[in-house]
Amino acid sequence: MQAILDAIKSQCAKKRYVGSMEEQREGFDRHMASLQVPKSIVTEGFFLAGRRSRRFMPDRQKTPEAVLFLHGGGYRTGSLNSQSSIMGHLAVACDAEVIGLDYRLAPENQYPAALDDSVAAFVEICKSLDENKVMISGDSAGGCLALALRLKDENLPLPGCLELLSPATDLTMSRNSYG
Numbered sequence: 098m099q100a101i102l103d104a105i106k107s108q109c110a111k112k113r114y115v116g117s118m119e120e121q122r123e124g125f126d127r128h129m130a131s132l133q134v135p136k137s138i139v140t141e142g143f144f145l146a147g148r149r150s151r152r153f154m155p156d157r158q159k160t161p162e163a164v165l166f167l168h169g170g171g172y173r174t175g176s177l178n179s180q181s182s183i184m185g186h187l188a189v190a191c192d193a194e195v196i197g198l199d200y201r202l203a204p205e206n207q208y209p210a211a212l213d214d215s216v217a218a219f220v221e222i223c224k225s226l227d228e229n230k231v232m233i234s235g236d237s238a239g240g241c242l243a244l245a246l247r248l249k250d251e252n253l254p255l256p257g258c259l260e261l262l263s264p265a266t267d268l269t270m271s272r273n274s275y276g
Contacts, residue, residue: 154195162226212247
């Protein structure tokens with residue numbers, strides 16, 4: 098974690114070309130690829146609410162609980178590949194299936210595309226599982242998506258709990274917490 102924080106700090110100090118969006122996305126995935134998924138985890142790709150998704154299951158029978166995981170990456174990077182290790186370890190820690198969602202990224206897809214995808218995925222999961230048995234978890238941008246405020250505003254089912262890992266809630270980046 099310290100290496101990641103140091104890299105971010107040094108990048109912020111320099112004004113330089115960081116590459117195209119595709120290069121940034123590939124670089125982020127490559128950077129995170131060294132983090133391993135626990136060997137006891139079984140993965141399976143599928144589509145959820147029309148978006149690519151991936152299940153991370155402890156090596157045993159399916160449980161009636163699940164975690165919807167929304168990856169970080171500033172709404173413009175991050176993927177099922179970059180956050181595989183986090184999702185695998187979360188599945189072990191929760192002893193439950195973790196479902197990663199590959200929501201639409203900016204700048205190609207403007208707000209509220211990522212939020213629309215996240216809400217649609219949660220609603221679809223709730224068609225087969227009790228919403229009280231579903232946790233929504235996310236890191237950074239995914240943590241902000243996981244707040245589930247739209248679910249509440251639209252009187253949709255609410256998750257049993259939330260797990261927000263350094264949620265990016267101040268998109269103006271004007272508060273001291275950003276630093």
